[in-house]
Amino acid sequence: xxxxxxxxxxxxxxYGGGAAxxxxxxxxxxxxxxxxxLLKMEATSINPFDLRIQKGIVWPFLPRKFPHIPGIDAAGxxxxxxxxxxxxxxxxxxxxxxxxICGGGxxxxxxxxxxxxxxxxxxxTAFQGAALPIAGLAAHECLLRxxxxxxxxxxxxxxxxxxxxxxxxxxxxxxxxxxxNAHVTATCGARNxxxxxxxxxxxxxxxxxxxxxxxxxxxxxxxxxxIHCATGFPWxxxxxxLSTNGKxxxxxxxxxxxxxxxxxxxxxxxxxxxxxxxTPKKEKLDFLLNFVKQxxxxxxxxxxxxxxxxxxxxxxxxxxxxxxxxIVELN
Numbered sequence: 001x002x003x004x005x006x007x008x009x010x011x012x013x014x015y016g017g018g019a020a021x022x023x024x025x026x027x028x029x030x031x032x033x034x035x036x037x038l039l040k041m042e043a044t045s046i047n048p049f050d051l052r053i054q055k056g057i058v059w060p061f062l063p064r065k066f067p068h069i070p071g072i073d074a075a076g077x078x079x080x081x082x083x084x085x086x087x088x089x090x091x092x093x094x095x096x097x098x099x100x101i102c103g104g105g106x107x108x109x110x111x112x113x114x115x116x117x118x119x120x121x122x123x124x125t126a127f128q129g130a131a132l133p134i135a136g137l138a139a140h141e142c143l144l145r146x147x148x149x150x151x152x153x154x155x156x157x158x159x160x161x162x163x164x165x166x167x168x169x170x171x172x173x174x175x176x177x178x179x180x181n182a183h184v185t186a187t188c189g190a191r192n193x194x195x196x197x198x199x200x201x202x203x204x205x206x207x208x209x210x211x212x213x214x215x216x217x218x219x220x221x222x223x224x225x226x227i228h229c230a231t232g233f234p235w236x237x238x239x240x241x242l243s244t245n246g247k248x249x250x251x252x253x254x255x256x257x258x259x260x261x262x263x264x265x266x267x268x269x270x271x272x273x274x275x276x277x278x279t280p281k282k283e284k285l286d287f288l289l290n291f292v293k294q295x296x297x298x299x300x301x302x303x304x305x306x307x308x309x310x311x312x313x314x315x316x317x318x319x320x321x322x323x324x325x326x327i328v329e330l331n
Contacts, residue, residue, distance in 0.1 A: 005028065006026045006029065007026070008026060008107070008108050009027050009106060010025070011067040012054060012067065012068060013066050015059065016054070018314070019314040020311070030104075032080055032085075033111070035085065035113060036081075036082045036085070036114065037096075039076035040076050041075075041107060041331070042130070043076075043127050043130035043304075043328065043330055043331075044073050044106060044130050045073045046071070046317040046326045046328065047134045048252055050071060050317075051317060053100075062100055063103065069107050070105065071105015071106045072099070073105060073134055074095065074096040074104075075127070075129030076126070082114070086114075088114065088119075094118060094119055094120050095124070095130070095132060095289060096113075096133070097133045097137075098110055106307065106328060116282055118282055119289075120289065123295070124293065126331075128298065128299050132285070132292065135171075135325060136288045137278050137288070138172075138251050141276060142276060147245065151180045152180075158224040160177050160183065161184075161225075162174055162187070163227070163228050163229050163230040164187065165204070165229070166189065166300070167323075168322070170188070170227070171199060172299075173227045173229070174196060174200055175199050175296070177200075177227075178200035184200065184202050185204075186204050187207040187215070188204065188205075190206045205218065207230070214237065215233065215238065216241060222242055222243040225248070225249065226238060226241075226246070231252065235248075242271045244271075247271075248273045257273055300323060301327055302324045302326050304329055305329065307329070310328055313326050
């Protein structure tokens with residue numbers, strides 16, 4: 001690619017500032033390294049972790065440097081490949097997880113490692129592809145770490161609770177759990193009760209009701225696992241609702257969650273609050289895309305914004321009441 005080829009991008013230059021800190025710029029298109037592919041981006045999605053990076057919650061680790069182009073979910077077309085890339089060529093439609101360190105999603109072009117890039121089947125639109133990586137992988141990881149859960153629907157039926165089930169991770173957690181051997185209780189706002197039920201949840205509770213605030217299943221069973229996609233619930237609310245070896249997977253863990261988990265391990269507690277840290281794997285992303293291809297899971301898309309209105313998408317994500325995924329269209 002010619003070295004003077006430019007692209008539009010959105011970046012920020014320091015921690016904090018929210019949507020107002022995002023700046024529209026023109027930058028040189030990056031070049032792929034030996035093990036990378038250059039993507040002509042079609043869409044990306046915004047995740048809570050992107051917001052946490054901007055807030056400085058993972059300082060001094062991320063971002064590695066400023067200015068920073070946020071976004072790590074990617075759907076696009078391979079434009080150029082590095083010299084060591086064997087499995088992709090220009091023109092291939094793909095889904096990728098971009099580097100947490102470098103980001104790059106809010107731009108017309110981005111580089112991705114070959115080992116975090118998978119082919120996108122025709123059945124998956126760019127929006128469906130961009131919505132999947134981090135949210136889908138987080139939900140999938142929680143289920144993989146739930147003792148006894150499997151997608152073959154063998155063994156006893158597990159009782160699962162999914163909080164904020166209409167959000168980005170929650171919507172995938174409901175769908176994936178119902179593909180396996182799970183009875184699903186889900187919480188969400190009143191306006192999304194029908195949506196979450198349509199995703200397969202067996203019981204749906206308005207989180208503002210007494211049962212919702214107490215996280216109690218209407219049918220009464222204790223939970224074998226909780227995929228906790230909301231905020232603001234103390235461990236004392238979860239504990240009485242858990243089975244003997246129940247686990248709570250917190251997808252946005254705070255320092256107090258890590259401290260609670262450490263104490264529980266020291267005291268050999270059978271009930272545990274587990275901070276979830278997702279390490280993306282190509283084979284897991286490919287596994288989930290196969291479910292998309294088969295029509296077994298789909299993304300609920302809250303809204304789609306052009307790159308020129310990225311600030312609106314960012315602000316909507318900060319607000320925290322999106323139904324499903326917030327997408328930024330890049331082509």
